[in-house]
Amino acid sequence: xxxxxxxxxxxxxxxxxxxxxxxxxxxxxxxxxxxxxxxxxxxxxxxxxxxxxxxxxxxxxxxxxxxxxxxxxxxxxxxxxxxxxxxxxxxxxxxxxxxxxxxxxxxxxxxxxxxxxxxxxxxxxxxxxxxxxxxxxxxxxxxxxxxxxxxxxxxxxxxxxxxxxxxxxxxxxxxxxxxxxxxxxxxxxxxxxxxxxxxxxxxxxxxxxxxxxxxxxxxxxxxxxxxxxxxxxx
Amino acid sequence: xxxxxxxxxxxxxxxxxxxxxxxxxxxxxxxxxxxxxxxxxxxxxxxxxxxxxxxxxxxxxxxxxxxxxxxxxxxxxxxxxxxxxxxxxxxxxxxxxxxxxxxxxxxxxxxxxxxxxxxxxxxxxxxxxxxxxxxxxxxxxxxxxxxxxxxxxxxxxxxxxxxxxxxxxxxxxxxxxxxxxxxxxxxxxxxxxxxxxxxxxxxxxxxxxxxxxxxxxxxxxxxxxxxxxxxxxxxxxxxxxxxxxxxxxxxxxxxxxxxxxxxxxxxxxxxxxxxxxxxxxxxxxxxxxxxxxxxxxxxxxxxxxxxxxxxxxxxxxxxxxxxxxxxxxxxxxxxxxxxxxxxxxxxxxxxxxxxx
Numbered sequence: 001x002x003x004x005x006x007x008x009x010x011x012x013x014x015x016x017x018x019x020x021x022x023x024x025x026x027x028x029x030x031x032x033x034x035x036x037x038x039x040x041x042x043x044x045x046x047x048x049x050x051x052x053x054x055x056x057x058x059x060x061x062x063x064x065x066x067x068x069x070x071x072x073x074x075x076x077x078x079x080x081x082x083x084x085x086x087x088x089x090x091x092x093x094x095x096x097x098x099x100x101x102x103x104x105x106x107x108x109x110x111x112x113x114x115x116x117x118x119x120x121x122x123x124x125x126x127x128x129x130x131x132x133x134x135x136x137x138x139x140x141x142x143x144x145x146x147x148x149x150x151x152x153x154x155x156x157x158x159x160x161x162x163x164x165x166x167x168x169x170x171x172x173x174x175x176x177x178x179x180x181x182x183x184x185x186x187x188x189x190x191x192x193x194x195x196x197x198x199x200x201x202x203x204x205x206x207x208x209x210x211x212x213x214x215x216x217x218x219x220x221x222x223x224x225x226x227x228x229x230x231x232x233x234x
Numbered sequence: 235x236x237x238x239x240x241x242x243x244x245x246x247x248x249x250x251x252x253x254x255x256x257x258x259x260x261x262x263x264x265x266x267x268x269x270x271x272x273x274x275x276x277x278x279x280x281x282x283x284x285x286x287x288x289x290x291x292x293x294x295x296x297x298x299x300x301x302x303x304x305x306x307x308x309x310x311x312x313x314x315x316x317x318x319x320x321x322x323x324x325x326x327x328x329x330x331x332x333x334x335x336x337x338x339x340x341x342x343x344x345x346x347x348x349x350x351x352x353x354x355x356x357x358x359x360x361x362x363x364x365x366x367x368x369x370x371x372x373x374x375x376x377x378x379x380x381x382x383x384x385x386x387x388x389x390x391x392x393x394x395x396x397x398x399x400x401x402x403x404x405x406x407x408x409x410x411x412x413x414x415x416x417x418x419x420x421x422x423x424x425x426x427x428x429x430x431x432x433x434x435x436x437x438x439x440x441x442x443x444x445x446x447x448x449x450x451x452x453x454x455x456x457x458x459x460x461x462x463x464x465x466x467x468x469x470x471x472x473x474x475x476x477x478x479x480x481x482x483x484x485x486x487x488x489x490x491x492x493x494x495x496x497x498x499x500x501x502x503x504x505x506x507x508x509x510x511x512x513x514x515x516x517x518x519x520x521x522x523x524x525x526x527x528x529x530x531x532x533x534x535x536x537x538x539x540x541x542x543x544x545x546x547x548x549x550x551x552x553x554x555x556x557x558x559x560x561x562x563x564x565x566x567x568x569x570x571x572x573x574x575x576x577x578x579x580x581x582x583x584x585x586x587x588x589x590x
Contacts, residue, residue: 050457052453052457071456071461072453072456072457073456073459073460073461076456076457076458076459077459081458082457082458084454084457088451088454088457090446090447090450090451090454091450092446092449092450093443093446093447093450097443097446097447100440100443101440101443101444101447101455101458101460102458102459106439106440146458
């Protein structure tokens with residue numbers, strides 16, 4: 001069943017057309033990976049889904065509901081969480097305050113909190129510390145934890161491995177596999193090793209257009225296509 | 235919860251000490267001027283703290299805070315003059331001030347908080363200027379430039395005896411008469427304390443956390459589901475209501491309300507200086523800032539007079555320390571404070587140990 005559908009989405013930023021024609025179908029459950037070179041339009045796609053850039057024309061539907069023209073706040077309240085490329089945490093607030101912001105009632109569900117602590121033990125350790133004092137990996141953990149502190153239907157994650165050490169990337173992958181058991185993840189990633197270890201379905205965006213869409217298994221098996229679209233082979 | 239550092243503990247200890255001094259001020263400093271200073275500190279702590287809620291916690295720069303203070307003061311003044319010195323007039327005046335403040339704050343907020351900070355600041359400046367001109371011109375209602383003098387409830391009259399002995403004379407405790415002046419001071423102290431505690435509760439609540447998030451990054455706050463304009467308008471209204479109530483209390487204390495005491499732009503500058511000196515986004519800084527500025531305004535001239543006399547035999551120095559140059563020295567002190575305490579007194583001290 002399709003959870004999120006983008007149809008002929010076009011986005012202009014100022015006078016520049018960044019997305020020309022983006023159409024993808026994100027099925028419910030698992031990890032959908034959006035791959036592409038630098039500047040291909042991956043981040044703009046996620047920001048357009050969240051309403052941070054308004055796509056025009058084209059449509060974005062979530063569970064059949066048209067998101068086009070909705071305010072970012074209303075999109076977030078539909079159960080879509082966004083973890084931006086720069087992590088999007090509030091450095092001046094403590095880890096606890098960052099987390100509490102993402103709760104609807106300003107209180108934590110103890111079971112959910114235990115789940116978060118199990119996924120990211122470092123957050124429990126630095127619970128009352130200001131977020132700016134965390135390491136890069138811990139900040140990324142906080143950003144992801146904030147997105148899942150309450151059940152969400154869809155999480156948009158933008159390049160979570162950027163600048164992280166390999167050991168932390170492994171931990172992050174394990175956490176994403178666990179999260180994907182109950183939530184759909186739309187992951188934008190340049191680290192192909194990381195992406196292939198997680199994704200079931202994928203699409204490649206190039207110059208603001210979807211150049212390829214299919215299963216990760218097929219894409220991994222086709223090294224010529226990888227070379228052509230991403231300039232790499234596995 | 236905000237991280238508690240040693241610096242935070244020091245700042246809270248200083249604020250507690252100041253609170254204790256203000257609580258016992260009538261008994262510790264038994265002259266009229268000192269009580270005037272203590273009452274002014276109480277009211278400015280609330281006024282500066284409510285402004286800190288705007289500028290320090292939400293990043294809203296407004297030049298209309300004095301206007302809301304004026305609404306509260308004029309509300310009480312007009313009601314007391316029209317209805318006589320009763321509690322019903324105080325309540326109605328306070329309510330009128332609060333209602334006008336809410337309406338004006340919502341109107342400014344909804345119309346202007348979507349624009350960039352600098353334009354919002356200019357709009358508040360323009361609205362405050364219009365209100366000041368109106369207060370001067372609607373002289374039948376506001377008393378114009380002369381302002382309004384009125385009587386306050388009986389219990390606040392200096393001649394009122396709170397406790398009398400067998401001979402009907404007012405009782406003294408530690409040499410202080412338990413009279414209406416004392417009641418008026420404790421009315422100012424108690425209402426200021428309640429309003430300050432209310433502000434502390436607001437910033438410590440989840441609502442306060444959202445405000446801090448908005449101050450840090452509006453787009454991120456929206457991306458996790460917070461309507462920034464609604465929150466900014468709400469906080470603008472809350473700050474306006476608190477400022478209005480502070481204005482009502484000040485009007486009762488002074489028994490006079492005029493443009494100079496309630497609407498003058500110099501009050502707005504004082505508030506800005508106090509919040510910067512104390513430390514933005516700390517709430518505790520409002521106490522330090524208000525105490526320092528009010529004490530400087532009242533006592534710096536005296537201090538300079540003493541210093542000028544003491545240095546009479548030294549060339550140039552008595553000339554520089556002439557009490558008439560107190561504003562120059564106040565400016566120097568302000569520059570030094572900003573240089574050595576870039577986050578304000580409370581902000582800089584509270585930041586100590588924050589890395590651990």
